[in-house]
Amino acid sequence: MEAKDQKILDEILESHSYDQTAVIGIMQDIQKVYRYLPEEMLCYIAKKLHLSEAKVYGVATFYENFSLEPKGKYIIKICDGTACHVRQSTAILDEIRGFLGVTGAKPTTEDMMFTVETVSCLGACGLAPVCTVNDVVHPAMTPEKARALIQELKESPEAGEEANDEN
Numbered sequence: 001m002e003a004k005d006q007k008i009l010d011e012i013l014e015s016h017s018y019d020q021t022a023v024i025g026i027m028q029d030i031q032k033v034y035r036y037l038p039e040e041m042l043c044y045i046a047k048k049l050h051l052s053e054a055k056v057y058g059v060a061t062f063y064e065n066f067s068l069e070p071k072g073k074y075i076i077k078i079c080d081g082t083a084c085h086v087r088q089s090t091a092i093l094d095e096i097r098g099f100l101g102v103t104g105a106k107p108t109t110e111d112m113m114f115t116v117e118t119v120s121c122l123g124a125c126g127l128a129p130v131c132t133v134n135d136v137v138h139p140a141m142t143p144e145k146a147r148a149l150i151q152e153l154k155e156s157p158e159a160g161e162e163a164n165d166e167n
C-alpha cells in the first residue's frame with residue numbers, strides 16, 4: 001500500500017478513535033474514497049483495530065453495500081423490484097448494458113467510468129421504473145432516457161462529480 005493511502009486510512013481510523021465497534025463506519029469512509037474496499041486495506045484496518053481479518057471480511061461481505069471489487073466512477077443501479085419490473089425495467093437494463101458494453105458478469109467498463117448493477121427495490125416504487133446514479137434517483141425511466149443520461153455523464157463529467165459528492 002502506498003504511503004498516501006496509508007495516511008488516508010490512518011486519518012479515517014483516527015476520526016473513529018480506532019474504535020472496533022465503528023468498523024462499519026470506517027469501511028464506509030474507505031469506500032467513499034476508493035469506491036470499493038481493497039483487500040490490503042481490510043487487512044490494515046484489521047491489524048489497527050486488533051480484529052481478526054476473518055471478522056473484518058465477514059462484515060465486508062455481509063453488507064451488500066460494500067464492494068470488494070473496484071467499481072466505476074458512476075455506479076448505476078437499475079431497480080428490478082416488482083413495481084419497476086412490470087414497467088419494463090429489463091428493457092432499460094438491456095439498453096444501458098448494451099450501450100456501455102457491460103454484462104452481469106462484467107459490470108464495469110474498461111475505463112472504470114461506469115458500473116451497472118441491479119437492485120431489488122430502491123424504495124421509490126411510485127416513481128417506477130427507477131434507476132440511480134451514485135444514489136441520485138432518476139424516476140420514470142425509459143431506455144431512451146437512460147441512454148441520454150449516460151451520454152450526458154460521458155460528455156459532462158462534472159455533473160457526475162456533484163452526484164459523487166452527495167455520496
Ligand code: FES
Pocket residue numbers: 079080081082083084085120121122123124125126128129130
Ligand atoms: S420496485 Fe423499483 S423502486 Fe421499488
